[in-house]
Amino acid sequence: MNLLIKNVALLSMKEEQPLMENTNIYIEGDTITYIGEINPDIKVDRVIDGTKKIATPGLINAHTHLGMSLLRNYADDVPLFDWLSKHIWPVESKLSAEDVYWGSLLSMIEMIYSGTTTFCDMYFFMDEVAKATEEVGIRGVLTRGIIEESDAEINKEKLRDTRKLYNTWHNKADGRIKVMVGPHAPYTCSSSYLKEVVELAKELNTGIHIHVSETKKEVEESFQKHGKSPVKHLKDIGVFDVPTVAAHCVHVSDEDTEILKEMKVSPVYNPTSNAKLASGFAPVDQMLKKGINVALGTDGPASNNNLNMFEEIHFAATINKALNYDALAVPALEALKMATINGAKALLWDKEIGSIEVGKKADIVIIDIDKPHFYPHHNLISALAYTAQASDVDTVIINGKIIMENREIKTVDVEKVMYNVEKRAKNLIQR
Numbered sequence: 001m002n003l004l005i006k007n008v009a010l011l012s013m014k015e016e017q018p019l020m021e022n023t024n025i026y027i028e029g030d031t032i033t034y035i036g037e038i039n040p041d042i043k044v045d046r047v048i049d050g051t052k053k054i055a056t057p058g059l060i061n062a063h064t065h066l067g068m069s070l071l072r073n074y075a076d077d078v079p080l081f082d083w084l085s086k087h088i089w090p091v092e093s094k095l096s097a098e099d100v101y102w103g104s105l106l107s108m109i110e111m112i113y114s115g116t117t118t119f120c121d122m123y124f125f126m127d128e129v130a131k132a133t134e135e136v137g138i139r140g141v142l143t144r145g146i147i148e149e150s151d152a153e154i155n156k157e158k159l160r161d162t163r164k165l166y167n168t169w170h171n172k173a174d175g176r177i178k179v180m181v182g183p184h185a186p187y188t189c190s191s192s193y194l195k196e197v198v199e200l201a202k203e204l205n206t207g208i209h210i211h212v213s214e215t216k217k218e219v220e221e222s223f224q225k226h227g228k229s230p231v232k233h234l235k236d237i238g239v240f241d242v243p244t245v246a247a248h249c250v251h252v253s254d255e256d257t258e259i260l261k262e263m264k265v266s267p268v269y270n271p272t273s274n275a276k277l278a279s280g281f282a283p284v285d286q287m288l289k290k291g292i293n294v295a296l297g298t299d300g301p302a303s304n305n306n307l308n309m310f311e312e313i314h315f316a317a318t319i320n321k322a323l324n325y326d327a328l329a330v331p332a333l334e335a336l337k338m339a340t341i342n343g344a345k346a347l348l349w350d351k352e353i354g355s356i357e358v359g360k361k362a363d364i365v366i367i368d369i370d371k372p373h374f375y376p377h378h379n380l381i382s383a384l385a386y387t388a389q390a391s392d393v394d395t396v397i398i399n400g401k402i403i404m405e406n407r408e409i410k411t412v413d414v415e416k417v418m419y420n421v422e423k424r425a426k427n428l429i430q431r
């Protein structure tokens with residue numbers, strides 16, 4: 001299908017000239033082929049009128065746990081370790097593969113409605129997440145979350161599970177699926193097990209997705225156990241020798257951020273989850289100023305409790321100003337870069353996605369700005385960081401395919417998914 005998005009404002013997120021007024025975007029198959037004046041020589045099957053709309057790169061949620069939508073609003077107002085150990089992990093042990101399939105579908109629907117076209121997921125029963133990704137038409141990095149257990153055979157099984165996931169799904173679904181290795185955290189995986197994980201990531205020539213330095217308690221316990229911070233510990237055992245997506249990085253020292261920079265680690269900032277679980281505030285402004293590639297995420301829908309990346313952008317661009325008493329901290333464009341091109345770099349996908357440029361994949365979100373809260377149309381970059389709501393997302397194109405148009409999702413029965421998840425979640429809590 002060849003598409004033309006006509007007469008649209010374009011926030012390309014290209015380094016030079018990130019914003020263009022009233023331009024035209026041509027898409028041939030899954031690729032953006034031309035941006036500029038109307039070109040009658042290019043064959044077009046469908047025209048999308050972009051008048052009074054902005055086209056932006058699809059948002060990239062670089063850290064989440066999609067299957068947890070079944071546990072949304074189930075356990076709140078508790079700190080992380082109680083939340084995990086007393087509430088979440090006991091119920092998760094009862095989740096079935098079908099539960100994860102339907103829960104992931106619901107999360108993908110929510111992401112599309114709010115302009116997210118790529119996610120990085122860490123969960124289990126990941127074949128189900130892969131199937132849902134393929135069906136919905138979204139793009140994702142899938143990592144089988146791995147928490148080490150006392151049984152060595154089970155631990156080997158989890159690594160085999162990851163290798164099988166990679167061999168079955170990496171680059172599948174028209175190239176919309178990638179697989180990375182997902183050790184849960186340095187406090188749930190021993191050093192020797194993490195070394196096995198690193199070997200597996202090197203064997204598969206892929207990245208690692210891991211929670212790092214989320215809470216003060218985690219860091220204190222790392223010093224007690226290893227005599228060093230989680231960041232230093234992970235560096236010393238070789239985890240950062242592999243491209244690493246490091247979720248959180250909240251309690252990181254100056255020495256830690258030097259390591260993150262030196263090892264080209266991509267921290268993922270999850271501001272709402274960090275606030276809600278009372279984890280704290282990551283030193284994002286400091287990391288950005290050091291040139292560290294900071295991406296943005298929601299964490300799971302049970303510790304946020306939504307997957308709305310516009311909220312995370314808004315939070316990222318405002319809270320760090322207050323934290324540092326610096327109105328210049330994390331300006332609008334930086335926050336938008338975190339949610340687009342930085343996320344693409346973190347997921348090793350920036351040659352194909354993260355900005356709207358000729359030759360890149362057509363992952364494009366069209367936002368309706370003909371609404372009171374967008375007037376007057378002064379600075380559209382500010383508008384996207386400080387004004388836009390998820391409900392302003394009108395049309396979502398992923399890999400050149402229209403997945404949602406006029407807020408109607410075309411690839412999945414939304415009502416059926418919502419009511420199936422409701423039934424499953426109620427059953428899960430009772431069993």
Ligand SMILES: N[C@@H](CCSC[C@H]1O[C@@H](n2cnc3c(=O)[nH]cnc32)[C@H](O)[C@@H]1O)C(=O)O
Nearest residue numbers: 065088122123124145146147211299300303
């Ligand atoms: N327990 C499974 C896989 C774990 S997947 C990822 C895990 O991360 C957990 N999780 C969700 N949010 C957070 C967070 O903010 N910090 C740490 N873990 C989290 C989530 O509940 C889930 O148990 C196994 O090893 O087979």
Ligand SMILES: [Zn+2]
Nearest residue numbers: 211247299300
């Ligand atoms: Zn997480």
